[in-house]
Amino acid sequence: MRGRKTGGRRIGTRNKSTMDLKALAQPYGPDAIEVLAKVMRESPSDTARIAAARELLDRAYGKAKQPIDHAAEDGSMSPNPYPNLDHRGIPLKPVSKENAERVYMEMIAWRPPKG
Numbered sequence: 001m002r003g004r005k006t007g008g009r010r011i012g013t014r015n016k017s018t019m020d021l022k023a024l025a026q027p028y029g030p031d032a033i034e035v036l037a038k039v040m041r042e043s044p045s046d047t048a049r050i051a052a053a054r055e056l057l058d059r060a061y062g063k064a065k066q067p068i069d070h071a072a073e074d075g076s077m078s079p080n081p082y083p084n085l086d087h088r089g090i091p092l093k094p095v096s097k098e099n100a101e102r103v104y105m106e107m108i109a110w111r112p113p114k115g
Contacts, residue, residue, distance in 0.1 A: 033059065085110055 009015070033056065040052035085103075086092055089110035095103045 036052045036056050040049050040056060043049050043052070085106055089107055091103055091107070
């Protein structure tokens with residue numbers, strides 16, 4: 001029977017090996033955090049202190065979110081990687097000799113939008 005799932009975990013079931021590994025590692029959590037704190041306070045290496053501090057902050061507060069600018073120049077939410085071409089890959093305006101090679105390269109690389 002093609003296309004039909006016949007084995008494996010059911011959706012939503014946790015991976016038992018990951019659960020077992022997590023259960024084994026959890027008792028070492030407080031000691032590991034203490035080691036990170038000691039490295040952060042006492043290491044002669046700036047790199048090690050910064051890495052330890054970053055790990056502690058990530059554990060305590062979560063990783064910092066990275067801002068992503070979705071807006072394109074025209075105000076739409078999907079930036080056009082080929083500003084000289086329309087949605088069909090055709091130049092938007094007459095191409096000057098100076099820009100011909102660049103627009104030609106965009107036309108070669110152009111792919112229709114997904115969706």
